[in-house]
Amino acid sequence: MSEREGSPEKRPVVALTGASGYIGRNLLQRLTPFADVIALSRGGGEGRETEPHTSWRSCDLFSLIDAERGLAGADYAVYLVHSMLPSAKLTQARFEDMDVLLADHFARAASRNGVRQIVYLSGIIPPDVPPSELSRHLRSRLEVEKVLASYGVPVTTLRAGLIVGPEGSSFPILLKLVRRLPFMILPKWTRTRTHAIALPEVLDALTATIGRTDLYRRAIDIGGPDVMTYKQMLGQTAEALGKKRLFIPFPAFSVYLSRLWLALITGTPKEMAYPLIESLVHPMVARNESRESGIGEGVITFRRAAEDAIREERERQLGKDRPTGRQKRKPGKVERAAKSDVRSVQRVRLPAGMDGDAAAKSYLSWLNRAAGPLIKVVHDKKDIYRIRIAGRKAPLLELTYAEERSSPTRALYYITGGSFSSRKETHRGRLEFLQVPDSDECIIAIHDYLPALPWFLYKYTQAKIHLWVMYAFKRYLKKRIR
The missing domain is CATH 3.30.530.20 (START domain)
Structure with missing residues (x-):
């Protein structure tokens, strides 16, 4: 039987990147019952009250010195960083180049601080597609995985398809489409199959992976009980919203045209929408040989996850679930100083x-x-x-x-x-x-x-x-x- 590293008397110290982001702030609540958390964000703990077993550190991973200081004292580190949105007043860069630079700084800093394990949340990689033919988004995810492992720290990668929650990236795009369009022309890519997983089950998988020595240097596919096409997910999302929508099939595989109108309709920044939508050409289904018993074997159906996400979003809008002791942030807002950099x-x-x-x-x-x-x-x-x-x-x-x-x-x-x-x-x-x-x-x-x-x-x-x-x-x- 595999066990967590360390003794039960000593609480492990976990460095959590993106702690003020969507997945990060939810994961933080899962970690503090058993670990002391170094919560890393560009804004640090400004505007936040003291939280039990949590210390906030300002950390800009574009700086290697910041990364080294941020990871000081950590036993384990969770890497939730993605650089799709601009990080300065003027950003002249492709997101994949920024991603590899951030991952390199993080991996160097982890090695210099004696971090025992890096846990990385990535995307499912289609097994039959050469890396050169992957979408920019998936190719970048794979490159980051390799860079994180380049400085000797064992990496455990969790690869997920579409994560269903009220915020984030992919599911909110589906939700906005269904809300705003009474009918939709569905191109060929909407027949691509993907493996959705509910946010709580992603958090469970991340938490269960930390300190598992038997999972070091492993890439594990995670997914829920449903493997569906995007057309099916749009239909079930409409049902969860209680709306009737007309779907009209279209034979062309117009993913590059689709990314333009999807960004316009949903209001998603093109820096985020374009790479995500380009990935829809690839089936993202968890493979049995890449799964691990007890890690990310979800049981929450897509329909239930969608209903939970919609309900949580409505409660937040009504003010019934206001966060306390935390700085309010708009989803997707870039956390950075206001200066002409x-x-x-x-x-x-x-x-x-x-x-x-x-x-x-x-x-x-x-x-x-x-x-x-x-x-x-x-x-x-x-x-x-x-x-x-x-x-x-x-x-x-x-x-x-x-x-x-x-x-x-x-x-x-x-x-x-x-x-x-x-x-x-x-x-x-x-x-x-x-x-x-x-x-x-x-x-x-x-x-x-x-x-x-x-x-x-x-x-x-x-x-x-x-x-x-x-x-x-x-x-x-x-x-x-x-």
Whole structure:
């Protein structure tokens, strides 16, 4: 018989990412009866009363230092992070590139803090589809799973299909469609089968997995009793709402057209709606060989889960279920400071033999040649790089290499000055080169940058130029690969 790690006398310490999010705040209530929880969120515990067995920590996983501080003292960690929504006033990035960067920071921090296990909630991966043919969303989920396991901490992955609850992502989209449309034209993708599971059973599975040494380095499919098509789920959702809806089949497989009108009808941000809807082409059904007895073997039917979700939503709207001692947040709201900051993240392929640190040095050397004679990059003995316009001594940007925070696979440069960088307030602007584990790819990211130019001018000049420079550097590296 498998047992949890540790002794019953000592309460384990569990770090919970996304603790103020939809799944996170529900999971928090499940964990505190048996564990001390480090609740991690970008806003920390601001506006929250003290909760038993819970300590809130402000943690921005785009910062490796924040991740290391956030996970200090944790025995186990639950990873519920997904970066579909923008994380800055201006975000120039694909969500999958931000996801891999966040997962890398988290995994490094977990390893350095001696975390025993990472529990990760992912999506069901179709077994017969090559990774290159998966949707962006599922391909990213699979990549995150691999990155989390790259630094020695055992990872237990729970893979779920559609999670049925009053908030979240996929089910609220179905609910809004049924509420707002008296009839629906159903394209071919609505016949795709998926394995729904009720939120309480996802929480049960997450809770039961923590500390289970026999589940280390395992990926487990979870699902409820019903495997249904999206058409069937729409029909049962209509019944749960007490509404009659007309469904008209349509032969075309128009998932890319569907994502546009689904986002418009439901009001879901396109950054979230598009990747989710693109995944509907794949059947997401739990496989028997990937299941585990007692973990995520749901018994709550889709119909009952939908009714429970609708009832909970109505109670909340009527004020019968107001949270106490917690900061009120709108579902899906990005938790971040209100400031004119920038995050820009791009991914490049590296030539053979080049690591992350070498990529950074190659970039600065290439920039000096490619922009010359107009732009010069001057490097001094203190590892400070100053990007200047020819003939001017004052730099546009000043980058200071952080040797103590860098390694062969990661190079970090703090933005410490320059006329393009705002110094009106303390900020943590930095340039990061991060090699994706066990790959020839590198993430190049600017974090928390505060431009000195007026915002409108910056957005349509310097920000665009940066994207062009990254594209040109990517082409330069590509030529070196040939």
